[in-house]
Amino acid sequence: MTNATIDAATLQELLASTNPPRLIDVRTPAEFETLHIDGAYNVPLDLLREHRDEIVSHLDQHVVLICRSGQRATQAEQTLRQAGLTNVRILEGGITEWEAHGFAVNRGTQRWDLERQVRLVAGLIITVSVLLSFCVPHLEWVAVAIGAGLTVAALTNTCAMGMLLARLPYNRAGLTCDTATIVNQLTKTPHTQR
Structure with a gap:
């Protein structure tokens, strides 16, 4: 429908x-x-x-x-x-x-609206995990997981990270x-x- x-x-x-x-x-x-x-x-x-x-x-x-x-x-x-x-x-x-x-x-x-919060959190996780991967082996896989999650979010028109962020006190205030x-x-x- x-x-x-x-x-x-x-x-x-x-x-x-x-x-x-x-x-x-x-x-x-x-x-x-x-x-x-x-x-x-x-x-x-x-x-x-x-x-x-x-x-x-x-x-x-x-x-x-x-x-x-x-x-x-x-x-x-x-x-x-x-x-x-x-x-x-x-x-x-x-x-x-x-x-x-x-x-x-x-x-x-x-x-901040929820979509902007998702962009901030995803960007921070990717940036920090890539930068720290120089000191912590295999941490770059966190960035890969977030990238994959964003791809799935786009394909399914859903966003698990957004739904999690929606439950934070900041968004319930x-x-x-x-x-x-x-x-x-x-x-x-x-x-x-x-």
């Missing part, structure tokens, strides 16, 4: 309508706190995967999934479709594209983002059946 996307301009029009879609931002709480679309709910991808059935039961209107560039939203869409939700689309180009169009965003404490809080927010907000 192919994913359905929506461009930023069309989403802006729908948000101004009388029956707007529900926005689900699947980035980490820290990324969400840094920058998000007004009215979006933060449901991190790992939490969505773990509690999809409970969350899906509260998504009865059209849903637009948001992440930084579209990769995590694509994974979230697959998770939601497997749980039976068919009224879901992905914001094409993610929050990056939304902001590039000049549409309004809420800004909070500035933090700011907003309270647990299943009970999310479900409570979803049930308190007035919405209509589509």
